[in-house]
Amino acid sequence: MRVLVTGATGYVGQAVVRELQVHGHEPVLSRQRLSEPFELPDVDAVIHLAAVARVRESFLDPVSYYETNVAGTLNILKALKGQRFLLASTGTVYRPSDSPLTEESVREPSSPYSASKAAAEDLVAWAARSGQIGATTLRLFNVAGGGDKDTSRVITRAVACAAGTVPGMDVYGDGGAVRDFVHVRDVAAAFVVALEACSVGTSSVYNVGATAASVQDVLTTVAEVTGRSVDVTWKPAHAGEARSLRADVSALRALGWEPRCSALEEIVRDQWLASAPEPGPGPSR
Template identity: 55%
Template sequence: MRVLVTGSTGYVGRVVLAELAAAGHLPIPFSGDVRVGSVDGPVDAVVHLAGLGRVRESFGDPVRYFDVNVGGTVNLLRSPPPRFVLASTAGVYGSAGVATIGEDRPRAPGNPYAASKAAAEDVLAWAAAAGRVDGVALRLFNVAGGGDVDDTRLVTRACGAASGRLPPVEVFGDGSAVRDFVHVRDVARAFVTAVERAPEGYVALNVGATPASVADVLASVARVTGRSVPVVRRPAHPGEARELRADTTALRALGWSPTCSDLDGLVGDQWAAELARQA
């Protein structure tokens, strides 16, 4: 299949290109502004990864987030391919209030970034309902490993603190809050699965793999690196969910399963990248 990939030079995009090629597809990198660019030539599917993704930044410039994340999706759907796979976020669920989150959980985004992704999902769902495209929204939980350079993410930040490149990790509360982590390669394989096997119409699918607390992640970094992770303790955020785990039953039913998202392996992969980053 000919698969156009937006955001192909980004953290997830580079791995998606490699996994698509390994699966026998022809990945076509998309360059340019997704709000004004167009699909150049016939393609069988679009994997839409391009967009803005900083939660804190989105509070200061919500209009720009909606312009890029929703406007880019709308533009690409003007002449839709047979299948459109959107990179969304588990942030659409908000604090959720339940430990394990299924795709039928009502969405309640708590920031402009997540709200813009929810809106992009809606555009895709309505386009699919109109019979214009088969659509898939992959709701990514905490993507990690694979040489991530985003120091706002916990695993990357903890490895950077252990190496001395970054200041101590801020731990809010007792560190027992559980989140779901998934290696970027397993995420990329989820996009390949969605391109190849997702059902007709529209579906949203969770992508997660390994529930772990903040304390678990810090312990894993210390275990893998042989170095303690310096921390600064802060009061817990009021209203923070204690556990957010992904129910991935629907994605697994399509044949996907994580192969490299065990916590120590994920941390070890990021630690190797951290050392290379400083070499």
């Protein structure tokens, strides 16, 4: 298939492009502005990754988040005629729960970012119900590894601290908050599996996660893998912060997807090897 990938030069986008090529698909890169009328090239499918995605920033400028994440999605949908469409969404659309979240779990966005993604999800689902497209939404949990550059993300920040490229990191609360981590290569594989299963007139949603771990687990693993300590400043927990966000990925596994490089130690080691200024003295195992 010829597959247009928006956000193809980004962190997840580069991994998706490589995975498409490995599976014999032809990626087509998009450099169009999402805020303008969208001209669709001759493609069989669109994987829509381009978005603004910083939770705290979204509180300061919610309008721009809706403009990019909702109106931008709308502009692409207007150009589609019978193609498959895959939307990258987020696990933060859910109401937090101590139990693993399924695709049927209640959505309760807690930020303008997650609310804009929930709105885009609805838009895509209604477009599929009309019979004009085939649609699949992938709700990504905490993507990590592969040389990620975004030090606002916990694993990336902790590894960067160990490497000495950032001065330290703030941890809010006691470090017991649990999140679901998944390697970017496993995310890319999920997009290809979902693409091949998608068909016109249908709409599906899949969680993409792999390994539940607390912030303290991350700090401990980074220290073990790198042999270096992480300079942490402990701060009071944010009011209302979710204690646990874990993904049930049974539906995605039913398509044949399996996470292959998302053990916490493997994610941390991969990020360390990709970002450390020189080989670290971490212990061999």
